[in-house]
Amino acid sequence: MFPICMRFPESAVHALWECEAAKDVWASSLKILQKGVSGLDDFTHLLEYLLDRIELHDMEAVLVQAWQIWNQRNRVVHGGKFHDPRWLINRAKELLEEFRTAQDQMRTESVQQPAHGTWQPPPQSVFKLNFDAAVFSGLNRSGFGAIVRNEKGEVMAVMAAKGPKVFCSEEAELLACKKAIEFAVDAGFLKLVIEGDNSSVIIAVSLLKIDQSLLGNVVGDIQHLIRNLHWIRIDCIRRRGNRVSHVLAQFARNITEDMYWMEDVPPIVREALYKDTNFVV
Template sequence: MWRASHNLLPTADNLWRREILLEPTCQICKQGKETTAHTLLLCKAAKKVWRYAPFETCFPDAVNQDMLEIMVEMAKKLTKSDIEVMVAICWTIWYGRNKFLFEGKKMEPLLTISRAEAVVEAFRRVKQPTLDPEAKYSSKNQQVWSPPPDNTFKVNVDAAVNFDRQKAGLGVVIRDSSNKVKVAAVKSTLFTGDVQTAEAEAVEWGLVVAKSAAFQCIMVESDCQEVVKLINNNEGSRTEIMWVISEIQSLSKDFQNISYYHTPRSCNTHAHSLAKLALRNNETVVWLEPIPVEVESVLSSLI
């Protein structure tokens, strides 16, 4: 963003001004000069990405402004948290632009946004205040995702909710003992008004995905402690969530070995990232190994 604000990115317009390229035209949309603002905000590929931004965006004067002016203007309208996401989106758009120009890979708007949010989430985790050595040591096993034993697969699940649209996104990622992603899946569903029910539906979706992949020995992790307790204790009333819990317990019989665990959110970031992706995707998608590069890039941003 420092380079973008100083107009130092090697856009077609800048390279044309230095007589490196024969024309300054954007090679993605073929419409107008590829300036910094055009690349990051105005190109049709960039606009498709910004439609999925988690905050309202409007760049009406971007044609006549440089990126520094635009960033200052947006800083007055957005929260600090949103500005962080905006910067990450600009970076992922630039990354996607380079992938298209040099590798011929089309920019996927939903995955571009998810990658940006994953980058921000990883950055925020790194910037969290450091614990004292003893506390850090004692909580180490609880704060870092650990792989399953050999011949067992770990199924991490999570739900994300959009209350305004009454929609829930379910994310599933399945990894083996070497931390290799074997399956990733997203699904959007109607939000019934209860977050715990959405989290239980994420567990149920994880079992369906694991069963379809023919895994027999699995460990299921959710960051919703209440749901894990309900599954393990087999207790509860005839509420909506208990119907989902009943389905989970029924599906559990299809596996040779299965166990359920509560995990901190910091150990469940891959599933959370996919759940947020599912919120923007109206389709149910299951990616089997080999996982597409675009999905891998979203997940690798969290490592």
């Protein structure tokens, strides 16, 4: 039996939605939730029901509130205090505000087109991830390039990867950005300056709001990846300051599988690397 009401068999949908204790919480929440449907089969159907009726921004609040309701169940099972609905609602609001504030602080301070045209080093103990994409229309595919460097300009990791057929350069750039961040995170770089040369892509990735465009799903994936980083800044650089990743993206035309180098400089980018790192320490 469900340990809160001791009247019905325990299930996720009962605990989070149909139990009278849960209904008391939702009754003081969003107006649309105050007369919710009953008789849902499982938690998946509950989510589908909510997603059809609630704006995505409000869905964050719903999920945090549901988490609080489930935590209440766990607390009672282990002998803890049963909190009244108002306490749960206020606590959910506090947690959501803390989360959103943390995201604001973690995100980029500003997105600017630097006055300089050369690659610049990241802050100490931070790494810079440059990425670029190339579209090979005749081959019905694209290519991605990325490079990670430290504050001394030393190469830490390099990637050249195959990409799918795309419908526009912005799609290719977004996919390259996603692939580059995945590569950097997998390699263990969690404090990043992320830099690309497509201003519209950089701005889309940097915004806190949900992207409703046709490429919004890719933007959302990138924003999800960014939230897992420990420190982040996102910049736009002119093409001549992004030479290495550009060469790598073009090189991807000729590869049959993705290629990676760790703390090594592939011969194809040595000249571009020399020009790209023409900065003053």
